[in-house]
Amino acid sequence: MSDPALVVVAAGSSRRFGTDKLAQPLAGATVLEWAIRSVRAAFPASPTVLVVHPERVAEHEEVWAPRGVRVVAGGARRQDSVRRGVDASAAGDDAVVLIHDGARPFVPAADVRAVADAAVRSGAAVLVAPIPDTVKRVSEDRVVEATVSRQGLVRALTPQGFHIGVLRQAWKAFPEGEWTDEAALVEATGARVEAVIGDARNVKVTRPADLELVAGIFPRRVRVGQGVDVHRFAEGRAMWLCGIELPGETGLAGHSDADAALHAVTDAILGACGAGDIGQHFPPSDERWRGASSAVFVRHAVDLAAARGWRVVHCDLSIVAERPRLGPYREAMRARLAELLDVPEGDLGLKATTCEGMGFVGRREGLLAIAVVTLESV
Template sequence: MTGQRSIAVVVVAAGRGERATANGDPSPKQYRKLQGKPVLQRTIEAFLAQPEVDWVVPVIHSGHAALYGALKLEGGDRLLPPVTGGANRQASVLAGLTSLSPRRPDFVLIHDAARPLVSPEVISDVVDALASSDAALPVVPVTDTIKRSADGRTVAATEDRNTLFAAQTPQGFRFPQILSAHLRAGRVPREFTDDAAIAEWAGLTVALTPGSTRNIKITHSEDFARAERLLGGEKSMETRVGSGFDVHAFEAGNSVWLGGVEIAHTHKLKGHSDADVALHALTDAIYGALGEGDIGKHFPPSDPQWKDAASSIFLKHAADLVADRGGRIVNIDLTIVCEAPRIGPHVETMKAAIAGVCGITSGRVAIKATTSEELGFTGRREGIVAMATASVELPRED
């Protein structure tokens, strides 16, 4: 490999990560869980697992210190304290490189945090190429036919795809050269899309190394599903279904909590927590799919700390258990039975609230409301019933 040469890695994680999270988990994409582990943690661990890597420095957003601090990382002296990023990727990379100046590594790899599936082979090939090149860039051949257009409406030319390659990270460089190039690039009125482009602009020779189709960049929500499938290929998955049922009576009050939404009403629901009968049924459904008992096991009503607690706490605990076991919630189906209040006007808001807590898109949440035709205690407007089903995909245990 590299003999006595020192190697540092800059993991760029300073973006807001909003495009991948708008309809599901509100966390920035680099902190969302991928089969039970945050994306950024997976990425950092991929480099810490490489014995030839001496240091890893994460570059994070100024508002993400608490999110980064919650990661369960064990890197010892090899994992350096995070550095605050800049206004764009180029500025963030420069911040990472500058922080490494006192250590002056021989080589530096620059990697996007949003590529958590990078393989040891891709990393090693980049490092090996630096023995004879100024820089190294992992690529995959372009297989689609590429058209060029000046106006976005008509084709001007067809490119020769045999000469085209899609760039990936980590991109490798000799540290003094790329630091110097970045410092000079920061003084010109041009924003470079990656570090290899800065190296090219600076006149450095950039060697191509084999990338991998698994080394995907998570940009949009659907990329999480693709990454889950790629990780799932390493283990057999199975689908489990759980059901939940809950009843709460009315008592004096002026609003009810249903599906994570407060609805004005002539009464409120009676319970130790906020008595959100819908979220209670749903929480039990997820626990059922996991074989984890019911809500009372995890949050006993005898425990005073749960007095008037938001039921979204219980639902999030159930959803986190799914993620911690390397699984995902496939879909949720919830039925609410009551004569009043009217549920229909609040369904979309409920779906968004539930999806946000569970880290899924609202399209995976179904909510139906019905009455009992004035029969029984619900017909007499004495309370509300909720029934839920949850489908969960988990790694097979046997």
């Protein structure tokens, strides 16, 4: 058979989720991006149409047009949106179209191909998953009325596949009403719809808990960054390390507050997410950063990593110095660093050592900070 047309429906309002669920980060991409990737993985050469809310067409065109995906505006009802997507595919009545929910980020390529084969064979096919749980019918006041036999019951998934002519006949026969999926619409005409058993992990993201469930399917990506910073001591300056002031200690020379520990952490985060180094973001020639708190630098790096789909999950920081003695300040330093990185204190390592009198550190001319940061995709 020739490759089917692909229509991904993403024109809903996400009312039950509370925010745009399709834009939620998931394993380095978004829910919608994974949904489109999943169906295209089976048929990478197929014409693909993305149906979105009318007010967001331009926004999605900017993202998807360069990837060969046509973006069209959805309608008032699901069937209106699907119809616009099918029409935009320009495929004929004898062609097969696969319709997939943009809120279903996981579907194996084998399932997609199986639905397409069944649609060619039967004219209409729906991906389904058995229901393993006992099913109860409950009244409006939450009283169990009956236990329903699971025999013959399944969950309807997507993609669903159809000869386009079959869909057009169904739209003509039932121009009114609301249908939760295309299989139900085609069923109403009396046409045969073939059920294809699929992967039960193909979950529709409707509520935040669904996103947490789906996230476990995708492997986490991990990146590691290293940052190193050196500052000499400077009389008359306050000593800042890990975002706290060490009263009575000789400070470090620098354009900002010269917190070498936070500078090393900042560079480690920036390096891990491929965003350059601290000097590019906060050049010492810029007077805005004279005397600035280095906590600002760390938060900038954390926010930049988040914008690229990463979060800090671990930091290991070593401070090499003959002075000051860090023991009295260690717990406060850990607490402040955990706050800045938004990680539990148990996921931080903070160590101090000396150079046994060797080198510039041994001569008490300055100190060295070395940070290793681990980022995980969100």
